Structures are given as structure tokens and as C-alpha cells.
Amino acid sequence: MGYVEACDLKDLVLLGGGHSHVGVLKRFGARPSPGVRLTVICRDLRTPYSGMLPGLIAGHYAFDDAHIDLEPLCRFAGARLYHDEAVALDLAERKVVCKGRAPIRYDLLSINIGSTPGILEVPGAADSVVPVKPIQQFIARWDALCHRVISHEGPMRIGVVGAGAGGVEILLAVQFRLCKLLAAQGRSADHLQYDLFTDTGRILPTHNARTRRIFERILAKRRVRVLTGHAVVEVAGGRLRLANGGEYALDEILWVTAASAARWLAQSGLAVDERGFVEVADTLQSLSHPDVFAAGDIAALVDHPRPKSGVIAVREGKALERNLRRALAGRPLRPYRPQRQSLSLISTGDRYAVASRNGWALEGRLLWRWKDWIDRRFVRMFSELPDVPAGGR
Ligand SMILES: Cc1cc2nc3c(=O)[nH]c(=O)nc-3n(C[C@H](O)[C@H](O)[C@H](O)COP(=O)(O)OP(=O)(O)OC[C@H]3O[C@@H](n4cnc5c(N)ncnc54)[C@H](O)[C@@H]3O)c2cc1C
Known part of the structure; x- marks a missing residue:
């Protein structure tokens, strides 16, 4: 690669390998963006698919059934994968500060690090x-x-x-x-x-x-x-x-x-809401820093507040990928409007499930089988990948 090309290369850093970023990676793999270097930083190499967690606990799934392996996915997307945990952002210098390596520079940063149950506010x-x-x-x-x-x-x-x-x-x-x-x-x-x-x-x-x-x-x-x-x-x-x-x-x-948010995001100076979630416009772009995007649980869509859910994080992946490409190309971003309410399939441990939406609810074993089919198909989308030529893309 010549010097001029190297200088032109834009660094898109995906922080976290959550439900939105796995979709972004799959789409970048299917349609690579010339001139863009993709880097993924993630604390875990296997992304758990949250819809299958209760089934994993109940013993219906093995570990591999309920996880997406980031290594082959990143290879498919032509992305560098850094197995590390971010602990701060240097927004002025455009760098992600990690636990185990030198800070990683970005031109565009996308955050999809999920949330954790709030335990810090309860003493003990x-x-x-x-x-x-x-x-x-x-x-x-x-x-x-x-x-x-x-x-x-x-x-x-x-x-x-x-x-x-x-x-x-x-x-x-x-x-x-x-x-x-x-x-x-x-x-x-x-x-x-x-x-x-x-x-x-x-x-x-x-x-x-x-x-x-x-x-x-x-x-x-x-x-x-x-x-x-x-x-x-x-x-x-x-x-x-x-x-x-x-x-x-x-x-x-x-x-x-x-859900509660990682505290270091607010300390880094990003605009966050009263619970510490990154405030984004309907383009998924940060309200305070246009070179930062966020999706999934960690994002707070200020114009369309929604409950934290994996389904929403997955859907945001598509809009995020489109707007990341547009931002990299200097084109106007497109707004994203999340669905008002999506169907929830809630399992009861014993291969039985309840479907809930708006004012109605249904229950039964067939609903569990349907949920099982949907969930397995989702994880398969990221494990059955087309071959990548030897030596990468
Ligand atoms: C028991 C349970 C069951 C659920 N079932 C459902 C369901 O059936 N349907 C549904 O829609 N929702 C469900 N949810 C909600 C769902 O879990 C979340 O909404 C969803 O996981 C959010 O996805 P995300 O992409 O934002 O983040 P996540 O999927 O949590 O991914 C976050 C990623 O970021 C990485 N990461 C985190 N911090 C860092 C860091 N500092 N540096 C680097 N990497 C980092 C993690 O390793 C992980 O890869 C359930 C939640 C629970 C607790």
C-alpha cells in the first residue's frame, strides 16, 4: 500500500461486540468499504445471545449454541480484533483507552458495550x-x-x-x-x-x-x-x-x-442521560461528539426512548451500519425510528413460552419451539459465514 493510500485510510473502531455490532460486522463483510480500516475492541471473544441465556441456564443449550464467535466474524469482515476492555475515552485525541494495550486511535467510533444490572448503588x-x-x-x-x-x-x-x-x-x-x-x-x-x-x-x-x-x-x-x-x-x-x-x-x-451504564463513559465527557447512557440522535450519532456513535443498551435515543432490549439492539445494527458508512463518506446521515413495541417471547424454563405484545398474550409449548427456531437461526447467521480468501481480504 502506498503512502498516500495509508494516509487516506479511515479508522472505524467498533467498541464492544454486542448485538448491533455483530450485524455491522456481517454487513461490512458482505460489502467491504474500501479505504476503511475496521477494528473491534471487545472484552469477550464470544458474544452471548441474550435471548438464549435462560435456555442455557435451563440446560436446553450448550455454550456454543448461545454464543457468537467474534474471531471468524471479524475475519469475515476484514477487521482487526483486540481482545481488551475499554476503560476510558480520550475524545479530544480520538482515542480509546484500554486495560491491556496502548490507546487506539479512531476517526469514527461506535459504542455497543451493553449494560449491567445496577449493583453499585446498593451497598453490599x-x-x-x-x-x-x-x-x-x-x-x-x-x-x-x-x-x-x-x-x-x-x-x-x-x-x-x-x-x-x-x-x-x-x-x-x-x-x-x-x-x-x-x-x-x-x-x-x-x-x-x-x-x-x-x-x-x-x-x-x-x-x-x-x-x-x-x-x-x-x-x-x-x-x-x-x-x-x-x-x-x-x-x-x-x-x-x-x-x-x-x-x-x-x-x-x-x-x-x-440496566445501568459503564461509569467511565460519562467521566470521559460524552453527553449522557441521567442514568449514564450515551445520548444519541435518531441517527445514532452522539449529541456531543459527531465522530462517536452508539447503539444497543448503552445508547439513549433521546427522541424515541425505548426499553433496553436485544431485539432493539439487533435492529439498530442495520441503521448503524448505514450511517457509519455515510459518515465515513461525508454524506448526510439517515434517521432511524425504532418500532414502538415489538413481540416478546418469554420462556418459563420448561420448554414453554409466553408471547406478549400490546394488549394480548398467548402461551404454550409451540411458542417455545418458535422462539427456539428464531434464536438458533439468529446465531447461525453469524456462524455460517462464506469462506474468506486465504490471507484475509
Ligand atoms: C436474563 C436476560 C434475558 C434477556 N432476554 C432477552 C430476550 O429474550 N430478548 C431481548 O430482546 N432482550 C433480552 N434481554 C435484554 C438483552 O440482554 C439486552 O438488551 C442486550 O444484550 C443488549 O445488547 P447490546 O448489543 O447492547 O449489548 P451486549 O449484547 O450486552 O454486548 C455488549 C458487548 O460489549 C462488550 N463489552 C462490554 N464492556 C466492554 C468494555 N468496557 N470494553 C470492551 N468491550 C466491552 C461485551 O463483552 C459484549 O461483547 C435479556 C436480558 C437478560 C438479563
Whole structure:
């Protein structure tokens, strides 16, 4: 490559390998952009597909079924892959500061690093609960939790904090799997008791009344104690302290509360909302820094606020890819308008699912099979890639 060409090369850095960026990578692989050098920085080399996490916990999927491997995907896209964790941004110098290497320069930066359940704001939680994200850490801790439960004799209380779709799904998947593991040893699971805590007045607050009724019935049948209006204010010595003065002793505490953002983004000087999420216009471009884009959970679309969801992150991937190409070419960006409400398929651990949308809800085994088909097909889109010529693109 000649000197002039090297100078003309534009650096597009994708920070995080989330649901939006895997779509961007696939599309750049299918239609490479000459003059653009793609770099991916990601803490994990395997991107978990969140829709399949409850199925992974329940034992319906192996690790590989529910993860997208970034290495072949980056090879297909002709992207450099840096396995590292970003800890800061130098927005003036246009650099991403990482834990394990020299800062990485960009002409255009796109952020898709997801979110984690907010544990830092509850004293004691960070030391003693098992947060569901980062998912890689959760999977490792889940194996340890299974081992503890299996080797335990006598009553045991397992609490899940957070009763959105993620919390309810995780609790039911955990219960199903532990029951199976104990049954394989010829033991009953009757000594395991489950509590679901939420600070909201009802479970599944963003879903409709029919969906809630179905899950209230299922949770009651599965003998889960549901404690609504119970805001946890402290965790200490295996006990949850609540805002109303109550205390609950638990043997295991899983944390699946509302999404929170990495703090270093706000500290870097990017415009963020009151919860720390990167404020973007309907073009997915940062409100404060035009050379920065964001998508997925970490982005806050100021004109079209939406709940954090993998479905939305996936859809944003297409709009993001289009606008990244346009920004690199100096062309006007196109607005993106997310759907008002999408269909949710919420599983119950036992190969059964509930479909929820607007005012209606349906349930059954066929819905689980449909969800399973959709999810497997999604992951396959990123594992069955066309061959890349030897030596790369
Ligand atoms: C139990 C559970 C079940 C769910 N089920 C569903 C569902 O069925 N359907 C649905 O639509 N949504 C579901 N969700 C919500 C869904 O998980 C999120 O909305 C979705 O994962 C967001 O995707 P994302 O692309 O923003 O980020 P993610 O998919 O979380 O990806 C973030 C990426 O960034 C990387 N990363 C993070 N920090 C850094 C860093 N500092 N430096 C470098 N890399 C970094 C990570 O390694 C990862 O690759 C569920 C959530 C939970 C908790």
C-alpha cells in the first residue's frame, strides 16, 4: 500500500461486540468499504445471545449454541480484533483507552458495550450477589452455584432481585435446572425455596395485564414467593435489607435489576442521560461528539426512548451500519425510528413460552419451539459465514 493510500485510510473502531455490532460486522463483510480500516475492541471473544441465556441456564443449550464467535466474524469482515476492555475515552485525541494495550486511535467510533444490572448503588450488593451480567462471569458463577446447591443438605432459599422479563425468566430457568440436577441424583427439590423481589408494584411492569396474569399463575404454581413493592436498599451477610424495614435471609442472591451504564463513559465527557447512557440522535450519532456513535443498551435515543432490549439492539445494527458508512463518506446521515413495541417471547424454563405484545398474550409449548427456531437461526447467521480468501481480504 502506498503512502498516500495509508494516509487516506479511515479508522472505524467498533467498541464492544454486542448485538448491533455483530450485524455491522456481517454487513461490512458482505460489502467491504474500501479505504476503511475496521477494528473491534471487545472484552469477550464470544458474544452471548441474550435471548438464549435462560435456555442455557435451563440446560436446553450448550455454550456454543448461545454464543457468537467474534474471531471468524471479524475475519469475515476484514477487521482487526483486540481482545481488551475499554476503560476510558480520550475524545479530544480520538482515542480509546484500554486495560491491556496502548490507546487506539479512531476517526469514527461506535459504542455497543451493553449494560449491567445496577449493583453499585446498593451497598453490599457488589460483594455478595450474583449479577446476571456480564454474562460470561454469570455463567462461571452459575456453575459454582449449581455445585453449592447440589452439595447442600437441608432447606435453602434462593432469591432473585428484579422482576422484569429477564428476572422472571432467569428464576424459572434456575428452578427448572436445579430440579433436573437433583432428580438426576434421585433427590427431590422440595427443600429449595424461591423468592422474587421487585421494587415495582407488580411483576413485568413493562408488559400487559394478560402477560402478568399468566406469569402470576405460573409463579404461584411453581411455588415462587413474589414480593412486589420491596425495594432492596442493602445487602449484608446473605441478608437483603428493604426500604420498608424488612429483612430477608437468603442462601443465594441473583441480581437481575434494571440496566445501568459503564461509569467511565460519562467521566470521559460524552453527553449522557441521567442514568449514564450515551445520548444519541435518531441517527445514532452522539449529541456531543459527531465522530462517536452508539447503539444497543448503552445508547439513549433521546427522541424515541425505548426499553433496553436485544431485539432493539439487533435492529439498530442495520441503521448503524448505514450511517457509519455515510459518515465515513461525508454524506448526510439517515434517521432511524425504532418500532414502538415489538413481540416478546418469554420462556418459563420448561420448554414453554409466553408471547406478549400490546394488549394480548398467548402461551404454550409451540411458542417455545418458535422462539427456539428464531434464536438458533439468529446465531447461525453469524456462524455460517462464506469462506474468506486465504490471507484475509
Ligand atoms: C436474563 C436476560 C434475558 C434477556 N432476554 C432477552 C430476550 O429474550 N430478548 C431481548 O430482546 N432482550 C433480552 N434481554 C435484554 C438483552 O440482554 C439486552 O438488551 C442486550 O444484550 C443488549 O445488547 P447490546 O448489543 O447492547 O449489548 P451486549 O449484547 O450486552 O454486548 C455488549 C458487548 O460489549 C462488550 N463489552 C462490554 N464492556 C466492554 C468494555 N468496557 N470494553 C470492551 N468491550 C466491552 C461485551 O463483552 C459484549 O461483547 C435479556 C436480558 C437478560 C438479563
